[in-house]
Amino acid sequence: MYTHPTYDRLRTLHLIGMLHALEHQERHPEVAAMPFLERLGILLDAEWSLRDQKRLQSRLRAARLKQPATLEDLDWQGSRRFDRSLLQSLASDDWIRQHRNVLVLGPTGVGKTYIACALGHQACRDGYHVLYQRLPRLLSDLEIAHADGRYPKLLQRLSKIDLLILDDWGLEILTDRSRHDLLEILDDRYQTGSTLVTSQLPVEHWHDSIGDPTLADAILDRLIHNAYRLTIDGESMRKKQRLTPTAQSA
Ligand SMILES: Nc1ncnc2c1ncn2[C@@H]1O[C@H](COP(=O)(O)OP(=O)(O)OP(=O)(O)O)[C@@H](O)[C@H]1O
Structure with a gap:
């Protein structure tokens, strides 16, 4: 020394x-x-x-990304089908700078969370503040925050995130309070931040799944009209992992 x-x-x-x-x-x-x-x-x-x-x-x-995914490590092989040129264009931060949203859609196990985390990782590299949350968990955190007085602070924190990733949209039935919370979050972020949503549920069913037509109109108006849609088709990667020798020996 x-x-x-x-x-x-x-x-x-x-x-x-x-x-x-x-x-x-x-x-x-x-x-x-x-x-x-x-x-x-x-x-x-x-x-x-x-x-x-x-x-x-x-x-x-x-960012608390659920998977240590990066766009470089993304497995492009296999039977999955998706718009690769759209994914490549999302690798640049234009959509985040323009406060646009992204919907990653497809059946279970096709890699929606993986791609969401890879885009989140890229956004962190580009200097953005990112937060990953499973939507059911976020809504239950907000429910608790209502009770213990942290709600305004939590909403304010969410509004400052450049890219909010909401995983597993549409998995659970929303309560009336959750619908209002979701509207608050998306209203705060409208034209000021980007939201990436993953869902197994086709977008055509989102309106019904929200449960209240007026709030559904307001929520979806803020989320889907300026959103890129990346739809992934094909077999579950989990099935493939179960069949590989490394997964079998693990
Ligand atoms: N492009 C990829 N490259 C490498 N591994 C991947 C890729 N996509 C998915 N995987 C792996 O496949 C498994 C399933 O992926 P993931 O959890 O992203 O699917 P999902 O579509 O979000 O599923 P669900 O709808 O059930 O939440 C995970 O272990 C993930 O790490």
């Missing part, structure tokens, strides 16, 4: 990226021949990329 006062200063100032880069330069005397500004630039780049990485890790932790 280097003991020069400059190292102590860098440590005290929490310039850890610069500190490591400087230690690296000291171990490689050939760097001494480089112009001062170039050496300084390397130190600053090291600090910048360390901070960038830390910010990404903190956004990923806060």
Whole structure:
């Protein structure tokens, strides 16, 4: 470990990226021949990329993505059918900048959550604040928040998220309070944030599944008119995983 006062200063100032880069330069005397500004630039780049990485890790932790999915790791093989060019265009952050929504639709196990988490991961990399929630869990959290007085704070927190992922839409019957909560959330986010919803239920059934026609109109008006729809068809990936030798031995 280097003991020069400059190292102590860098440590005290929490310039850890610069500190490591400087230690690296000291171990490689050939760097001494480089112009001062170039050496300084390397130190600053090291600090910048360390901070960038830390910010990404903190956004990923806060996002609570259910699966460690990335678009690079996405398995494009198999029998599943979906609009690949749409998915590729969603990999850019245009839809989030324009506050548009995404609906990921298809039967159980086709990878809706996986794709939602991969898009969430990409959004974190692009610098956005993301939150993943299963809709039934979020609605029950809101129910508790009504009782213990956290409701306004929770709603405010949700309204500040750039990309809110609501997994498993339409799985459960909504109570009257849940319908109102959903409307509050989507109204706060309308034209100010993006919402990604996954559902096994075809969109044509969403209106009936909400249970109150007036609230259903208001909720869906805020959610689906500006939404991209990614429909996945095919066999469950879980079935495929059960058949692979690694899954069998696990
Ligand atoms: N594109 C993919 N690449 C790699 N693994 C995948 C992919 N899609 C899905 N998987 C894996 O397949 C399994 C099922 O996927 P997932 O949970 O995303 O399906 P789902 O459509 O959301 O299911 P459900 O509707 O039941 O919630 C998971 O273990 C997931 O990790």
